[in-house]
């Protein structure tokens with residue numbers, strides 16, 4: 619395991635080449651850029667693989683970023699999402715990146731899970747002025763039955779004025795234990811795909827539709843999505859991203875208010891209340907279907923293009 623960007627890139631390219639998809643990252647990466655990347659110092663910031671011609675606003679210092687609590691207990695095996703082995707077939711993609719280490723610059727989560735606190739209405743959540751207040755309420759949320767089975771509430775983390783907001787489905791086993799979103803193998807794949815488009819993880823805001831893990835990683839239920847939506851809507855309102863990347867069926871369908879499949883939604887840019895929204899497959903699905911990684915990469919590049927053009 620390593621967090622050296624050079625090792626990560628080498629490992630990733632080797633694995634993709636073994637899968638016959640070596641062109642995945644290299645489509646927009648010149649030899650000179652690759653050499654420059656591999657020559658980076660270990661302590662250098664995450665590499666940017668596209669020309670620095672974009673006009674993204676410079677993120678301000680972030681004094682209040684969400685972070686990681688201690689693990690507490692084991693959960694049941696994960697048949698579907700980023701934690702644990704895929705539901706079917708052998709593991710086809712191995713991603714050895716960062717190993718779930720805290721995102722640079724983040725501060726630790728509270729060390730222990732919290733017991734459910736008092737019920738807070740959607741209206742009250744909607745009126746909260748800052749993310750720290752929303753997070754504080756969410757960490758003790760009893761608004762749906764998942765409060766009884768979670769270890770940690772996985773509120774989200776990242777730059778609070780991020781241009782890019784990543785929205786996934788729900789925490790998996792690793793996320794439930796750590797309190798952080800996308801820290802399993804799927805999360806490491808997400809990091810690489812984001813990085814390939816010039817979106818280092820520390821520059822984006824990452825959260826899920828559901829803040830608590832569904833038991834056995836079953837699909838989110840409509841009442842759970844409804845109960846948890848106020849948090850996501852408030853996160854989007856406060857972060858004010860310039861583009862939203864919706865990973866997976868539930869994120870895309872929830873934000874777009876549709877039951878159209880992700881396979882039909884992806885490949886074009888939608889709108890969420892005036893914000894460009896790019897849907898794509900969930901990274902966990904890519905671990906089971908490596909051929910989908912290319913589609914995800916293309917969709918993330920689309921988000922890059924949307925951002926560059928705005």
Ligand code: SF4
Pocket residue numbers: 756759760761762763764765771828829830842845846
């Ligand atoms: S999933 Fe959302 S609504 Fe349900 S208990 Fe967790 S934070 Fe509250």
